[in-house]
Amino acid sequence: MMKIIRKINNNYALARKRDGEVVVVAGRGIGFGTIPRYVTDESQIEKIYSGVDRNYIEQMGEMPENILKLSEKIVAYAKKNLTKKFSKNFVFTLADHIEFTIERIAQNMIFDFKGYYDFKYLYPREVEISKYAMKMIEEELKIKLPESELGGFVMNIVNSELKPSGSDEDVNFAPLISQITVIIEKYFNLEINRDSFNYSRFATHMIYLLRRLKDGKKTSDDNRRIYEKLLEEYPDTYRCVDEIARFLEQNIQSKLDENEMLYLILHVNRLCS
Numbered sequence: 001m002m003k004i005i006r007k008i009n010n011n012y013a014l015a016r017k018r019d020g021e022v023v024v025v026a027g028r029g030i031g032f033g034t035i036p037r038y039v040t041d042e043s044q045i046e047k048i049y050s051g052v053d054r055n056y057i058e059q060m061g062e063m064p065e066n067i068l069k070l071s072e073k074i075v076a077y078a079k080k081n082l083t084k085k086f087s088k089n090f091v092f093t094l095a096d097h098i099e100f101t102i103e104r105i106a107q108n109m110i111f112d113f114k115g116y117y118d119f120k121y122l123y124p125r126e127v128e129i130s131k132y133a134m135k136m137i138e139e140e141l142k143i144k145l146p147e148s149e150l151g152g153f154v155m156n157i158v159n160s161e162l163k164p165s166g167s168d169e170d171v172n173f174a175p176l177i178s179q180i181t182v183i184i185e186k187y188f189n190l191e192i193n194r195d196s197f198n199y200s201r202f203a204t205h206m207i208y209l210l211r212r213l214k215d216g217k218k219t220s221d222d223n224r225r226i227y228e229k230l231l232e233e234y235p236d237t238y239r240c241v242d243e244i245a246r247f248l249e250q251n252i253q254s255k256l257d258e259n260e261m262l263y264l265i266l267h268v269n270r271l272c273s
Contacts, residue, residue: 002039007031008060024049055200056092063095070140071095074133078157082125090160097156101149110146111223119154126157159208173210177203180244187240188272202271213254227262237265
């Protein structure tokens with residue numbers, strides 16, 4: 001018998017299993033009622049998520065429930081059609097990507113993602129899952145995303161796939177990410193909460209960026225218009241990111257291109273907002 005110990009929102013809650021493990025449970029109205037309480041009818045619980053990063057648990061209460069539900073459907077489809085194991089945070093990182101993409105499109109910030117054409121050959125199955133995701137977004141949220149956004153969904157899926165050999169290299173990135181965080185704190189004269197969801201999301205983005213730099217992978221997208229717009233709107237963030245770029249060039253001998261600078265400006269803004 002599970003014990004509900006904390007409400008996240010109406011349809012998600014934290015629960016403790018009999019063995020003491022704390023998990024996220026999903027089910028219609030599971031967040032209603034007296035808390036703490038025992039779940040006597042376990043058919044109320046539709047899904048159980050174990051090992052979820054606590055920062056994503058904190059953010060779940062702020063995520064629109066229709067986007068979370070949609071993300072669950074897409075992840076279920078991906079697991080059915082891909083013979084791969086995924087991060088336990090996949091549902092929540094995908095929901096965050098969907099929400100951020102919709103916000104960006106509403107602000108007319110549409111990226112030209114030419115890398116999509118390479119993905120057709122490198123990740124054909126992930127491309128099909130991404131097409132399904134965009135189709136579901138159009139059907140359920142009534143929002144038609146431009147085809148160029150497909151590449152972002154492919155990257156989200158690929159980055160959520162677990163490597164057979166583990167993720168030791170990600171641990172090695174920790175000192176670099178820590179130093180980059182200090183650069184941001186010093187530049188903006190603020191203290192960043194390393195236990196926050198915003199920081200967890202930023203660190204995840206940095207891991208993806210450092211992986212690409214380590215593998216020598218570069219983007220070929222043409223987002224000059226958006227890049228120039230961001231330089232004009234966020235000059236301080238650009239100067240901070242330029243400092244980060246110089247730090248990376250000195251320490252890992254990799255130079256950021258305009259597209260990587262663009263994404264980093266967006267993520268630093270989100271981190272500091």
